[in-house]
Amino acid sequence: MSDLVALCKQRGFIFQSSEIYGGLNSCWDMGPYGVELKNNLKNRWWKAMTLRQDVVGVDASILMHPTVWKASGHVDGFSDPMVDCKVCKERFRADNIDMTKPCPKCGSKDSYTDVRQFNLMFKTQMGAMEDTSSMVYLRPETAQGIFVNFLNVQTTMRKKLPFGIAQIGKAFRNEITPGNFIFRTREFEQMEMQYFVKPGTQKESMEAWKEIRWKWHLENGLRAEKIKWAPHGPDSLAHYADAATDIEYEFPMGWGEMEGIHSRTDFDLKQHQEYSGKNMNYVDQVNNEKYLPYVIETSVGADRCLLAIMCDAYRLENEGDADKERSVMKFHPALSPIKTAILPLSKKSELEEVSTKLFEDIGGVYKSEYDVAGTIGKRYRRQDEIGTPFCITVDFDTLNDHAVTVRDRDTMVQERIAIANVQNYLKDKFKF
Numbered sequence: 001m002s003d004l005v006a007l008c009k010q011r012g013f014i015f016q017s018s019e020i021y022g023g024l025n026s027c028w029d030m031g032p033y034g035v036e037l038k039n040n041l042k043n044r045w046w047k048a049m050t051l052r053q054d055v056v057g058v059d060a061s062i063l064m065h066p067t068v069w070k071a072s073g074h075v076d077g078f079s080d081p082m083v084d085c086k087v088c089k090e091r092f093r094a095d096n097i098d099m100t101k102p103c104p105k106c107g108s109k110d111s112y113t114d115v116r117q118f119n120l121m122f123k124t125q126m127g128a129m130e131d132t133s134s135m136v137y138l139r140p141e142t143a144q145g146i147f148v149n150f151l152n153v154q155t156t157m158r159k160k161l162p163f164g165i166a167q168i169g170k171a172f173r174n175e176i177t178p179g180n181f182i183f184r185t186r187e188f189e190q191m192e193m194q195y196f197v198k199p200g201t202q203k204e205s206m207e208a209w210k211e212i213r214w215k216w217h218l219e220n221g222l223r224a225e226k227i228k229w230a231p232h233g234p235d236s237l238a239h240y241a242d243a244a245t246d247i248e249y250e251f252p253m254g255w256g257e258m259e260g261i262h263s264r265t266d267f268d269l270k271q272h273q274e275y276s277g278k279n280m281n282y283v284d285q286v287n288n289e290k291y292l293p294y295v296i297e298t299s300v301g302a303d304r305c306l307l308a309i310m311c312d313a314y315r316l317e318n319e320g321d322a323d324k325e326r327s328v329m330k331f332h333p334a335l336s337p338i339k340t341a342i343l344p345l346s347k348k349s350e351l352e353e354v355s356t357k358l359f360e361d362i363g364g365v366y367k368s369e370y371d372v373a374g375t376i377g378k379r380y381r382r383q384d385e386i387g388t389p390f391c392i393t394v395d396f397d398t399l400n401d402h403a404v405t406v407r408d409r410d411t412m413v414q415e416r417i418a419i420a421n422v423q424n425y426l427k428d429k430f431k432f
């Protein structure tokens with residue numbers, strides 16, 4: 001993981017937040033390549049979830065009426081058990097350590113404080129008055145923005161069950177023990193979808209969504225042996241769920257949850273109906289029935305998924321062989337932040353002229369880079385490290401044969417392609 005963190009900083013993927021001030025713990029900034037990669041990932045999720053008849057999207061606000069969080073159970077229940085070591089002052093999640101053993105940080109015995117419940121929601125003030133009536137929360141999940149809009153969406157879009165509402169957005173949790181780079185942060189992005197179904201059909205719907213979501217991760221290039229199902233047993237089910245399973249990824253620090261698929265029953269709609277006084281029933285005009293729909297939720301952290309994708313793509317090849325060693329990000333081409341790099345072999349003006357023209361043509365279609373600095377080998381290595389699928393080299397032969405060399409990132413095979421055919425060549429490679 002430390003190699004990956006170093007590469008992310010050196011190559012402009014991810015920087016520590018407010019670094020020049022010493023950084024802000026557990027907050028990270030996406031750099032120029034990070035934001036491209038993350039946008040590509042989010043766009044892929046958005047397309048996979050909404051390019052279907054039965055799912056529409058929303059973008060709800062982060063700040064919501066505070067009663068939302070009473071109704072959802074977050075005010076009373078969204079907390080983790082916390083203990084401190086009285087000697088070294090380190091703070092732990094009580095469910096993550098064995099409290100009968102010495103402090104894992106300083107080794108002191110019987111040094112723990114009592115366990116306290118710590119609510120993970122951030123609070124802030126809305127408006128100029130700093131009294132309790134102006135207190136609002138930063139949302140700890142995006143899902144509630146979907147539930148409170150259920151009726152708005154259903155009626156305006158004239159949706160019949162089953163249908164889903166998808167959303168991508170920031171969420172905030174004042175985690176007790178953030179860490180492992182962007183795995184657990186206090187500000188992160190979620191990609192969530194709530195699928196509303198007729199009660200009684202939730203099992204089959206959950207099975208269908210499990211399959212869709214599993215396939216999506218494979219289609220992003222994750223290796224099948226690196227992901228697994230982690231079903232929740234009756235003891236670990238959330239209060240609102242009648243079934244739940246996670247998709248875990250094998251991160252360098254071990255297996256960890258990447259996505260949760262939850263059968264949330266009608267818990268949320270029922271709670272909002274009670275707290276708001278608004279009737280949340282779905283009216284089935286064909287069968288002349290009224291009921292609260294059940295919900296299947298798919299919830300994946302954009303940043304955590306991004307981390308899995310980077311861990312999976314990161315390879316060190318021919319280690320120890322100075323001539324052949326390279327680190328390479330084998331991203332799925334659809335995710336690669338940069339799709340092609342145009343590399344004139346020298347700075348001679350006649351090469352630059354052809355190269356600039358090529359860059360203008362290709363760069364307008366695919367996010368590309370133009371690089372003339374350093375040896376060609378170094379420039380290839382640099383592009384490998386950021387996961388660019390194709391490098392296009394313009395050399396002196398180009399001036400005669402009007403062709404360029406296209407190098408494949410993964411195989412390192414080089415092909416000579418006529419400039420006139422480059423666009424078609426790339427179109428074929430970037431069919432996704």
Ligand code: ATP
Nearest residue numbers: 173175183184185188257258259260299300301304
């Ligand atoms: P964990 O057990 O890891 O705290 P959770 O079960 O509380 O996660 P959910 O509430 O189901 O997580 O959130 C759905 C998804 O949001 C998770 O699978 C994860 O990808 C992402 N997520 C949750 N908390 C964080 C966080 N602090 N930082 C980054 N991503 C997060």
